Amino acid sequence: MGTQAEFDQMIKSGELIESRNEMTPEYLRELKHTLIVSGDTELISAPAYYLAAKRAPSINAFMTGIAIIQDELAHAHIAYHILEDLGEDQEKLIFSRDPKSFRYPYAFDVPLDSWTELVVANGMYDQAGFCLLGDIHDKCSYGPWKRGLNKVMAEENFHLRNGRTWMKRISAAGGSAKDELQRAVDWMFPLSVEWFGLPDSMKMHSTQLEYRLKGLTNDQLRQWWLSTVVPYCEQIGIKVPAHKEVRDGKDVWDLDYPFPCDFDPEAKRWDFKKPATWDDVLVRWRARGPRNVEMVAMFQEEFHKFRKTHQKNGS
Amino acid sequence: MTTNYKRVTGDAVEYEVFARKTRAEPLHQVGSVVAPDDDLAMAYARATYDEERWCEMAIVRKDHVIELWQPGEIA
Ligand SMILES: [Fe+2]
Ligand SMILES: [Fe+2]
Helix, strand or coil, X not given: CCCXXXXXXXXXXXXXXXXXXXXXXXXXXXXXXXXXHXXXXXXXXXXXXXXXXXXXXXHHHHHXXXXXXXXXXXXXXXXXXXXXXXXXXXXXXXXXXXXXXXXXXHHHHCCCCCHHHHHHHHHHHHHHHHHHHHHHHHHCCEHHHHHHHHHHHHHHHHHHHHHHHHHHHHHHXXXXXXXXXXXXXXXXXXXXXXXXXXXXXXXXXXXXXXXXXXXXXXXXXHHHHHHHHHHHHHHCCCCCCEEEEEECCEEEEEECCCCCEEEECCCCEEEEEEECCHHHHHHHHHHCCCCHHHHHHHHHHHHHHHHHHHHHCCC | CCCCCCECCECXXXXXXXXXXXXXXXXXXXXXXXXXXXXXXXXXXXXXXXXCCCCEEEEEEHHHCCCCCCCCCCC
């Protein structure tokens, strides 16, 4: 194990950390935490997307949905595999954890019930993933993860394109199809804005930034996301509750509703007249949402069933 | 590997996956898979690392790789 001074110097100089014996215990802890959030998010997107992909309007659309789900499982594998190299038990992480202890964004706990909602998820949630992972890919101080993300970035780009192409097509169709798209955007847009977490004004210190596990702050990532999603939605004729301002010669994206505010997950409805505190939001996040248990059971139950029959056969 | 638990598929081992996009470039490591035998490892590698149209792909058991030194070690 190197000294603290050697480690500090590596972080400061922009050098990549390559193995466990180059890390301090604090860095290892923070890296593992960041990887668990990433692995859990990729993993849970598979059942979330699958339950909606079943409503695909054609075989071709369904196959695209399945291809995306396969990508997400491979992305999860990358994160969990690195965790295994760092001493965690991958099987335990995936198959033996309590559903509530999974660390993916709350948005995935709200059911995607239609193909339209799935393509909005590709357009908005995958865009959020693209911003978060793109930043990590760019800045991450842990070499194996930075390299592993090459594949992830190429594929997230494809998910995003699928989402955008379909959103544009549905919007152009007009009528009830477009109304359904607008309704999906109405509840999914604010959930994606929330994805990036506490505003910088409330989060004084970020160990992740200090260790170069990421490069941008929550608000910077949120602004990046808004700067891609808002113009695109406007371009295809879909309304979103945000607009551009120019401040000090720079584009700034402002929300047209109190952030955060009250959300009813069963009705999939935001109440813009009811501002909330971040404490309220954290309570909602920790309680998890409607589909948490069902989705985790989808992969955990099969695993334990398989293992049981396997043991019975004496192998 | 720091753990020696048994996976559901038995004693699986790790394989490194190598690939390249064009004839002009050298093979490079694109990831790894864990599988109980070579055949499944090939299938996993092909299915998992399908982000490009590789002109070559190869896998090797990680425990067959002989490390001379690693980053941070003196050559
Ligand atoms: Fe992904
Ligand atoms: Fe994705």
